[in-house]
Amino acid sequence: MIAMSDRAGAPDSLDLNRVRADFPILRQTVHGKPLCFLDSAASAQKPQVVIDTVSKLYETGYANIHRGIYKLSQDATEAYEGVREQVRDLINAEHAKECIFLRGATEGINLVAQSWGRAFLREGDEIILTEIEHHSNIVPWQMLRDEKGLQIKVAPVGDDGALDMDAFAALLSPRTRLVAMVHVSNAIGTIMPVEKIIELAHAAGAKVLIDGCQAVPHMPVDVRALDADFYVFSGHKIYGPTGIGVLYGKAELLDAMPPWQGGGDMISTVTFEKTTYNELPQKFEAGTPNIAGGIGLGAAIDYVRSIGFEAIAGHETALLDYATEKLRGISQLRIIGTAPEKGAILSFVVDDIHPHDIGTILDREGVAVRTGHHCAQPAMERFGVTATVRASFAIYNDFNDVDRLVAAIRKALEIFE
Ligand SMILES: *Cc1c(COP(=O)(O)O)cnc(C)c1O
Numbered sequence: 001m002i003a004m005s006d007r008a009g010a011p012d013s014l015d016l017n018r019v020r021a022d023f024p025i026l027r028q029t030v031h032g033k034p035l036c037f038l039d040s041a042a043s044a045q046k047p048q049v050v051i052d053t054v055s056k057l058y059e060t061g062y063a064n065i066h067r068g069i070y071k072l073s074q075d076a077t078e079a080y081e082g083v084r085e086q087v088r089d090l091i092n093a094e095h096a097k098e099c100i101f102l103r104g105a106t107e108g109i110n111l112v113a114q115s116w117g118r119a120f121l122r123e124g125d126e127i128i129l130t131e132i133e134h135h136s137n138i139v140p141w142q143m144l145r146d147e148k149g150l151q152i153k154v155a156p157v158g159d160d161g162a163l164d165m166d167a168f169a170a171l172l173s174p175r176t177r178l179v180a181m182v183h184v185s186n187a188i189g190t191i192m193p194v195e196k197i198i199e200l201a202h203a204a205g206a207k208v209l210i211d212g213c214q215a216v217p218h219m220p221v222d223v224r225a226l227d228a229d230f231y232v233f234s235g236h237k238i239y240g241p242t243g244i245g246v247l248y249g250k251a252e253l254l255d256a257m258p259p260w261q262g263g264g265d266m267i268s269t270v271t272f273e274k275t276t277y278n279e280l281p282q283k284f285e286a287g288t289p290n291i292a293g294g295i296g297l298g299a300a301i302d303y304v305r306s307i308g309f310e311a312i313a314g315h316e317t318a319l320l321d322y323a324t325e326k327l328r329g330i331s332q333l334r335i336i337g338t339a340p341e342k343g344a345i346l347s348f349v350v351d352d353i354h355p356h357d358i359g360t361i362l363d364r365e366g367v368a369v370r371t372g373h374h375c376a377q378p379a380m381e382r383f384g385v386t387a388t389v390r391a392s393f394a395i396y397n398d399f400n401d402v403d404r405l406v407a408a409i410r411k412a413l414e415i416f417e
Pocket of ligand 1: 137
C-alpha cells in the first residue's frame with residue numbers, strides 16, 4: 001500500500017491537504033464514517049469560495065442583469081459578463097460572444113440539434129455518434145432524425161473501450177454532416193482522439209460537436225487548437241453551481257443559426273408584426289439567466305486555474321493508476337474500459353453481485369460511488385452488462401479514498417460469498 005505521505009513529494013504539485021480543506025462537505029460523516037466521495041463524474045462538490053461567491057452575491061450584489069440603469073444591476077451584469085470572458089480564456093475561444101450560457105451541456109446539445117440541425121440538415125444527411133455517448137448526445141439527434149429523415153451512424157469502440165479509428169473513418173462520407181462525440185467518456189473513462197477526429201471530419205466536409213463535460217474539469221481544452229465547431233460543458237462538473245453550462249460555437253456558425261427559444265433578452269425590437277433578434281450571445285439566451293450560477297461558475301474557474309491543470313492531471317492520473325492497480329488485485333472484479341488514454345474514471349463489475357448491491361454496501365462504509373448505466377445504456381450493452389459500479393476521481397480525492405474503496409469492495413465480497 002502506498003501511504004499518502006509517500007506521495008507528498010510526487011511530481012504532482014497539488015497541495016492535497018489544502019485542496020481538501022477547501023471543500024467543506026468532506027468534513028461530513030456518512031453512516032458514522034468520513035465521507036469518501038467518488039462520484040464527481042456525476043457532479044463535483046463545491047469549494048468554499050464558490051459557496052461564498054454565490055451567497056455573497058445574494059447578500060450584497062444581486063439584481064437582474066443587462067437592463068438595469070442602477071448600480072446593483074450594472075455591477076451584477078459586469079460580474080456575469082466577466083465570467084463569459086473567463087470561459088473564453090479557459091477554452092481559448094476567439095470571442096467571448098461564442099460562449100453561450102445555458103442550463104448545462106444537455107441544453108447546449110439540444111440547442112445545436114434544434115437550431116443548427118433543423119436549419120441546415122435535410123433528409124438523407126448523416127450524423128456520426130459513437131457507442132459510448134451519454135444519452136444527452138444521442139437522444140437530441142434521434143429526435144432530429146425522426147423529424148428530418150436523417151441517418152445516425154454509430155462508430156464502434158474496441159474491447160478496451162478505445163475508438164476504432166478505422167471503423168470511424170469508414171463511416172465518413174460526403175453525406176456526413178455532423179460528428180458528435182464525447183471528449184472523455186463519463187461511463188468508462190476513454191479519452192477520445194478528438195483532434196484527429198475533427199481533422200478527419202473536416203476533411204469529409206462535416207462539422208463536429210464535442211461533449212466536453214468530463215474533459216474541461218480535468219485537462220486543458222483549447223477549442224481553437226482542436227478546431228471544434230461546437231463544444232459543450234456543464235458548470236456543476238467543474239466545481240461550480242448546477243443550472244449553468246456553456247455551448248461554445250464558432251461565431252460564423254452561431255451567427256447563421258436561427259434563435260432557439262424566444263423571449264426577453266434575445267430580441268432587439270418587438271412589434272406584433274415583426275421581431276428582430278439580438279446579437280450573439282444574447283440571441284441564444286432568452287429570459288432571465290442563472291445569474292448566481294454564472295457568477296459562481298466564474299469563482300469555480302478561478303479556483304481550478306489557481307491549482308493548475310498540470311497539477312490536476314498529474315494528481316488524478318496518479319489516483320487512476322493506483323486505483324487501477326489495486327482493483328486489478330481483486331480477482332472477482334472486471335474493469336470495463338481499459339483504453340490506453342483514460343480520464344480518472346473506473347467502471348467495473350464484480351462477479352455476479354449486482355452493482356446496486358455493491359453500491360449499497362459501499363455507502364454504509366461512507367464510500368459514495370455511482371451504480372447503474374451512467375446515462376450510457378448503449379455503452380453498457382457494448383460490454384455485455386446492464387450496469388456498472390463507477391468510481392470517479394477529482395482534485396480532492398486522496399490515496400486513502402482508493403484504499404477505502406478497495407476495502408469496501410472486499411467487504412461486499414465477504415458478505416455475498
Ligand atoms: C454529465 C454529462 C452530460 C450531461 O450534462 P448535464 O450537466 O446533465 O447537462 C453529458 N455528457 C457527459 C459526458 C456527461 O458527463
